[in-house]
Structures are given as C-alpha cells and as structure tokens.
Amino acid sequence: MPNVVNEIMKLLCYISEKKKMKAAIKHSMRGAMVTGIMAFVGGLVGGPPGIAVGGTVGGLLGAWMTSGQFKPVPQILMELPPAEQQKLVNEAKAIIWNLDWTDAIQLISLVMSNEAMQQKLLAMLTTYITKKLGAEICYGD
Template structure:
C-alpha cells in the first residue's frame, strides 16, 4: 500500500520540529555590517558615548534583521517542490534501508517510535537541507 507523500513529509517535518531544528536565512553578515556601521557612525557623531549608543542601536537593528530563522519543518512542508519532496523521501528511505521495510506505509510509524531511526532520518534531512537547498542549520 503506497503512502501519501504529503503525509510522509508532514511526519518528517513534525520530527524535525520536535527536535527544534531551524535554518538561518543568511542574514548574519548583513546584521554584522549594520551593527558595525551604526557603531562607526555613532562614534563619529558622539565620540565614546556615540559609540555606545550606535552599538546599541546597531545591535537592536541587527537583531530585528536577523530574526529570519525558520523551522526545518516549515521549510520541508512549504518550500520544497513536489520533486524535492520525492527526492527527500527517497533519501530517507535509502538511509533506513537496513530495516528492510516491506511497505513504505509501515516506515513512518516505525521512524516515529525508534530513536535510532529518528537520528538517521534527521541526519538525512540535515544533509538534504544543507546540500540541496543550500540552507544552514542552526542548532
């Protein structure tokens, strides 16, 4: 009996969310540049006090800019194309092939109840997200 792809992907997304896996959307460099620029401008305008104020304002601004962390589950459910979802499912099935599931419909409940399989699946998800989607996992 074939398993519904969306059901399988939602289960993997739930597993990733339970582990609080997040990705960063490459905003750290911009945040550092903003913080440094604000500190520099503050120092030019107000001297030592301006450095402190500029650094504080720059830090808060950088924080607001870099709060672009998303959960891996959200990325899996909402950003993957159908082809990428099929490839992710194929990667996961290949990563746990040693258990020899006779039916892919049995695979998801088995993964959800076996910690060692969860680790294998999560490693596969991390590899897929970092190599194929070029995101950085933030844990």
Template sequence: MPVDARELMEAISIIANERNVRVTMKQTCKGAMVCAASAFTGGLLLGPVGLAVGGTAGGLMAYKMTSGSFRPLADVLLNDLTDEQQEQLVRHVNNAVAEFEISDLAVLLPLLMNNASIQQAVLKTAITFVSNELKMQIID
C-alpha cells in the same frame, strides 16, 4: 505498501519540530555586520559610550532586518519544497534508512517515531538536503 512521500514528509516534520530545528536565509551574517558597523561608528564618534549606543542601535537594526527570516525546518519542508524536491528528499531518506531494511510505510512510520537512531539518520538527511539543495543554514 510503498512509502508515501507526503506521509513521510509529515513524519520528518514532526521530528524536526520535536528537535526544534530552524533554518535561516543567510541573514545572520548581514545582521552581525550591521551591529558591528554601528558599534564601530558609535565608538569612533563618542568613544566608550558610543560603543554602547552604537551596539544597541545596531542590534535593533539587525533585529528589524532579520525578523521573520528564521523559520522551523518543518515549515520549510511542508510548504516551500516543490513536488520534485520532496520526491528527491524522500529518495535520500529511503537511502538513509536502507541499512535498516525498511521498504514499507506501515513499518517505517512507527520505527521512525520510536527509534532514535532512525530519527537521527532521517533528520541528518533532511538537514543535509536543505543545506545543500536550498542553500539554507540550519540552527539547532
């Protein structure tokens, strides 16, 4: 029985959820810049008190700007990838587990759920794929 892409994607998603891997849409830098600019401006205008006020105001603005941009990797894998991208990821995962000589889904899924080294290889492949192909940053 060949490896079914959908079932493999669900297995990868389970592993990503267990490890609490999240992705961001490159909003972290923007939030940090807003926070720093607010603290700087507050410091110039009000001195040390302005640093605290500006930093707090900037932190709140950064929170509002980036709210919702951090998502679980599992959600991205199951909902955001096109069929072509899912097939491409499955090929990458198959290449990653090739050293374990697994070509049957009935063998792969139990091994994937119980073998830490296979989980690490598959998760690393998924993270690399999402980072390179989707240009998302990974948060562990």
C-alpha cells in the same frame, strides 16, 4: 506515487517536529555589519559617546533585520517545491527501503521504534537543510 511522497514527507515532518528542529537562516553576519557600521559612523559624528549611541542603534537595527529568521523545519519541508520534496523523499527511501509499510501512520510507528533509523533520517535532514538551504539547525524552543 504522489501518495508515497506525501507519506514520507509526513514522516520527515513528524521526526523534525518531535526533535523541535528549527532552521536558523544565516543573516547574523549582516546584523553584525550593520552594528559595526553604525558604531563607526556614530564615532565619526559624535566621538566616544557617538560610538555608544551608534552601536546601540546599530545593534537594535541589526536585531530587527535578523529577527524572525527561525522557522520550524516541518514548515520549511512542506513549503519546498515538489521537485525538492521528491529529492528529499528519494534520500529518505534509501534509508527506509527495508521497511514494509502501507501508510504514513504505520511508517512513522516503524521508524519511531528504530533509534538508528531515526538518527539516519535526522542526519539526512540536517545535511539537506545545511547544504542545500544554507541554514543552521537548532533544537528545542
């Protein structure tokens, strides 16, 4: 059974890699709050020029705090604990149940030749990442 889990995880990683899916962890609100607080403090200390300086410093600090929050979805999937991978595999099995395959290469080939199945798997992945991980999906570079 672990083989099936690994092979379906390879399929999910392949699909998400082809679509260049990345997960954006939601920390932008924290960065915006830092910017606003710094602008407010700058305004209290230095008046109108202080607002500009505080906003700039806060913006840079907020950007630094939220940088590096984008991760490729295949990396996220492979870092999931085994129990979470199993849940994801069970959801994928419900979609690919009617396919007859023997290994990951054949499974990937069958799924990639079926656009409807690809879309169902992508929707399942998107739902999992947004609901369970609290992340936002981005496509492309």
